[in-house]
Amino acid sequence: MLYIIDTSAILSGKINITSDNYIFPDSVISEIRKGNLKTIIDSVDSIRIEMPENEYIEKVVTFAKKTGDYYVLSRTDIDVIALALQLNATIITDDYAIQNVAKLMGLEYSGAGIDAIKKEIKWKYRCTGCHKIYRDYIEICPICGHKTKRYIKK
Ligand SMILES: [Zn+2]
Structure with a gap:
């Protein structure tokens, strides 16, 4: 099972970013590098960073325009969804707009508390x-x- 991690999931502090089956969109990492958690990302050299292919970005954009969600999604949000579509992965996010589009597209998603829920x-x-x-x-x-x-x- 592969997971796509979005910015809100990293900021939650609830996920272990070094997990082998976590994939980080390039634009999510760029966002994190601008913020306070820069040092966390920079201290880890083994995380898997990928960019979604244009084909999948366009699919998400077209879909989100139809549902009206396009205007609340950031470019990074679109990358997160596109990469999940491309790799058939589950999205880990606390962002309601991403969760909503993922649901409508039939993609799997979970809140960042997933690790905590399993253990507790x-x-x-x-x-x-x-x-x-x-x-x-x-x-x-x-x-x-x-x-x-x-x-x-x-
Ligand atoms: Zn009793």
């Missing part, structure tokens, strides 16, 4: 007697005296 499982505890729910682990329900069972909070 939140358990809750439900009483088997009165069904009261406890956020923290408790073996015996103090209300009715039955045991609790844990389940994953959705």
Whole structure:
């Protein structure tokens, strides 16, 4: 699985930019180099940077003009979507405009919290007697005296 990383995803600080299956559009890296995170990018020499081909940029532009999203997308946003289309990759972005166009084009996308969501499982505890729910682990329900069972909070 390949992922295209946009500027908002890098700025979120939630992704590990050295991950092997992450690809960075050339224009995203240019944006980052202008900002405060310049040193983070410069300290890493193994990230994969690519430019989308014109053919795919034109496909995205044509599509976004039809849906009306073209006017809210930056040139960098278009590169992100075009590269995802070209490489059949999943976009990692917190940018709503990119997510919207990706959805309409049938592309996979995810918020930058993807890594955090995978790792963090939140358990809750439900009483088997009165069904009261406890956020923290408790073996015996103090209300009715039955045991609790844990389940994953959705
Ligand atoms: Zn109970």
